[in-house]
Amino acid sequence: MPTLDQGSVPASEQLFARAKAVTPGGVNSPVRAFNAVGGTPRFMREAKGAWLTDVDDNRYVDLVCSWGPMLLGHAHPEVQAAVQAAVARGTSYGTPTVPEVELAEEIVARTPVEEIRLVSSGTEATMSAIRLARGFTGRDVVIKFAGCYHGHVDALLASAGSGLATFAVPGTPGVPASSTELTLVLPYNDRAAVEAAFAEHGERIACLITEAAPGNMGVVPPGSVDGRGFNGFLAEICRRHGALFISDEVMTGFRATREGAWGLDGKHEGWTPDLMTFGKVMGGGFPAAAFGGRAEVMQTLSPVGPVYQAGTLSGNPVATTAGLATLRLATDEVYAHIASAAETVKAATSEALTRAGVAHVVQAAGTMFSVFFTDTPVTDFATASTTDVAAYAAFFHAMLARGVYLPPSAYEAWFLSSAHDDDAIGAILAALPEAAQAAAE
Numbered sequence: 001m002p003t004l005d006q007g008s009v010p011a012s013e014q015l016f017a018r019a020k021a022v023t024p025g026g027v028n029s030p031v032r033a034f035n036a037v038g039g040t041p042r043f044m045r046e047a048k049g050a051w052l053t054d055v056d057d058n059r060y061v062d063l064v065c066s067w068g069p070m071l072l073g074h075a076h077p078e079v080q081a082a083v084q085a086a087v088a089r090g091t092s093y094g095t096p097t098v099p100e101v102e103l104a105e106e107i108v109a110r111t112p113v114e115e116i117r118l119v120s121s122g123t124e125a126t127m128s129a130i131r132l133a134r135g136f137t138g139r140d141v142v143i144k145f146a147g148c149y150h151g152h153v154d155a156l157l158a159s160a161g162s163g164l165a166t167f168a169v170p171g172t173p174g175v176p177a178s179s180t181e182l183t184l185v186l187p188y189n190d191r192a193a194v195e196a197a198f199a200e201h202g203e204r205i206a207c208l209i210t211e212a213a214p215g216n217m218g219v220v221p222p223g224s225v226d227g228r229g230f231n232g233f234l235a236e237i238c239r240r241h242g243a244l245f246i247s248d249e250v251m252t253g254f255r256a257t258r259e260g261a262w263g264l265d266g267k268h269e270g271w272t273p274d275l276m277t278f279g280k281v282m283g284g285g286f287p288a289a290a291f292g293g294r295a296e297v298m299q300t301l302s303p304v305g306p307v308y309q310a311g312t313l314s315g316n317p318v319a320t321t322a323g324l325a326t327l328r329l330a331t332d333e334v335y336a337h338i339a340s341a342a343e344t345v346k347a348a349t350s351e352a353l354t355r356a357g358v359a360h361v362v363q364a365a366g367t368m369f370s371v372f373f374t375d376t377p378v379t380d381f382a383t384a385s386t387t388d389v390a391a392y393a394a395f396f397h398a399m400l401a402r403g404v405y406l407p408p409s410a411y412e413a414w415f416l417s418s419a420h421d422d423d424a425i426g427a428i429l430a431a432l433p434e435a436a437q438a439a440a441e
């Protein structure tokens, strides 16, 4: 493994030690611990625009954007003003409010969903969508794809069983076998595997859930066969078998395009998911998420229908105000800016890695992209797993030492924002050649 260029971060080191004494691994979400790249996680004290500042006063251009939500960059003045005004009016009422209606209207206007229910995290959204699908269809089996992450829902923390159409085994201790024994895990982009699963279990399948364009194994776009996209194929096979098609847009929603990943395929191909899940951008940096879909399905939900779902802080007025302000400011110009910045960063990264002789594959879904350190075309979890994680760790630390904060794992999407201006992009481009060299060593 190449030597890591870690820099000197005494204040982060001290905080990490304190954090580890009171919190498992010192973090409140595992990937933040830097386990995949080694070294000390940077404790940030401030974020503004495209930049993060850590407790040692180092500045970094942020290519994580809070794992996706910060589409407009950090501390956007108009979002901040809206949030401050909302806080001044009180922070949680436990009653219906204006901003939650307006946020729901904004999401319904941008996507094919007819009705929406707000929750507080992406995990809650996918968990609730699956319960609803099971309640609506009266069936119990769920299909998911290896490498797709839908939050830490028990039934979805599953690894593939020993055969293609065999039921899954828990992907972590703490999940009982009974929670995953109704989950089928299939290889992504594999139409034959999906057909085989429906042929064998079709009558029992309540729903198939997929990331609209997977970003949690790095970005792996849905493939196209004879002009027919993978998601369109999934929507059709689900419809034919009376199962619901759930498109998880927690990461891609209002990020890949203005209409999410659906804006890349379904909108043009003429299909709509039965249910969709959203999170990240729609919360504007606060805990807000949602699931929604066809009115007929959503009407099965309590208090109209029998499927129970609830939340003390669901539709929280501060979170929904932040999300609404973010979406209203997310104009076509914002997406065009991010798309163009993404093109620049992708091209420069590829050029630097090529010059340094580092094998890599750059893949994108709309404005979301990632770089795999492999020479194998990446179409599913097995091919994504060929990535050279040691080379990525060296690249990551060399970028970090030069003031660029990449995701601390080789299997993540890179995110930009409308605040990534020439300065920020310039800092990324300047760091790339030496970082590519570090990856080559």
Ligand code: PLP
Binding pocket: 067, 120, 121, 122, 123, 124, 126, 149, 150, 151, 152, 211, 216, 248, 249, 250, 251, 252, 279, 280, 289
């Ligand atoms: N679904 C997808 C596609 C995600 O990327 C994530 C989180 O990264 C989730 C669901 C879970 O969301 P949360 O972390 O808000 O629970």
